[in-house]
Amino acid sequence: MLMDTRAGPQGRNQLVELRQAGIRRSGRWLVRGVDLSIGRGEILTLIGPNGAGKSTTAKLVTGVLRADEGTVQRAEDLRIGYVPQKLSIDWTMPLTVRRLMRLTGRLADDDLTDALSATGIAHLVEAEVRHLSGGEFQRALLARAIARKPDLLVLDEPVQGVDFAGETALYDLIRDIRKTTGCGILLISHDLHMVMAGTDTVICLNGHVCCRGTPEAVSRSEDYQRLFGGNARGLAVYSHRHDHTHLDDGRVLHGDGSITDHCHPGDGHHDHDHHQEHDHHGHDHHGHDHATPAGEGNRHA
């Protein structure tokens, strides 16, 4: 059982808490044993390879999916703003950006314009959604989610399709929103380079919680400095090798061939001192290498 040991108002201002939560579909655990909590003003980033269960975990947090195991607790009357990973709108529905902004609730004109200006697409307010480019559409979705003034923002790869300069600007915006509104933010990134500097906690998923920690610890760590040097500002990742595989029944096959019910650090099955061996600029999401926060925050569920 994982406890958040950092000092802070998490207990009082907790927005959502998952305890040993899991989702099972057609006999396979998509994700299992997830412990996480998000408080007001806190940014939690989920990273991990494709199929690691990041979006599934986000759907557990938002209540789109119900946990088959474990518990999910949400604060009462929790107001969520959600940017899903995938969204396809049938072109037969006429939908302008202005109408999209009011999709799930009323919104004053000023708030609508402010949110679109913040994401840089105020000029597209009357545009039809189906004519937007991928990046413009993501900005519109983000604007819609923040205009609701939510308690909890859940952003599933919010900058996909956005150009590089825009990416940095949107990450800055997300950080500003946390500062000005004090909402909690769950951010999912498949891009292992881009773990926001503003992130309080990073959780690395791969069907279960592999490890977690603060990016500050990562930035200060020797491994991190060696890997990124002077260009490391705003980036906070490090890498380790996956030395175990998760079987369909939830058990763990370790690199040394043994099988256990769970994976624990220090049980002799793991191997963790090979950080510097990996090339962060040519990472492969399908492979076994992936980035995680480093440092003393590295713990296993």
Place this chain on the structure above:
Amino acid sequence: MLDDFFVRAMVAGIGVALTTGPLGCFVVWRRMAYFGDTMAHSALLGVAISLLFDLNLLLSVFAVAVAVSLLLLFLQRRQALSADALLGILSHSTLAIGLVLVAFMSWVRIDLMAFLFGDILAVTREDIALIWGGGLVVLAAVVWLWRPLVASTVSEDIAEAEGLKPERARLLFMLLMALVIAISMKIVGILLITALLIIPAATARRFSASPERMAVFASLIGALAVVGGLFGSLHYDTPSGPSIVVAALLLFILSLLPGSRGNRAEAAANRGVRP
């Protein structure tokens, strides 16, 4: 005024068209055309059951349509067959069972053609009361459910996460579809109800900049098709139900012609968005 059968037909037809407009938009947006067809075809099974057990016609049609849509949801969850194949099986088998049951009941004489293709010229004052009463209930419910329905059409996940209960909206929408099928069966007939749902909505798409406007235009275009179709059927002595559908189709084709308002508006929108 309602003494004239033609006026009664007109009032009833317009009532149905106003109701099917907004529902038809959702059928188009959610790609449920075949689903609507399946529910409509199951209406004949409802007719047969009502005759067999001497039940209220409307109630049995409504109940069977609801049962078929629930059965479909259940089978889809099992994921044994594609939704497409399941719809094909349910659509035609309910229609066939209805036809077979009706043929078995040699003691009742029913005008099968009236059920299949509608008999709008035989509409009574009670029918009109039912169509307008039921239609107002449906429209009021659509207005009430509007935001959750539109939101979950765009994204079920967003609607669920942001507390709009899309599942409830979807279930109620099915009940509304069943109700519309039950009350409009007599006007255009079981085989043509989906046409009155889809064609006016598809026509309205060309002229609409928002979902709300598309719903209103679909109602008005449907009403126009009813008026045109009935006058056509009077003038050329053609069956009224199919004539209404042909009129709706003509309006749709007209909306596609270059230079029509819709196309110009769209071209302007395209220019505005991507300069």
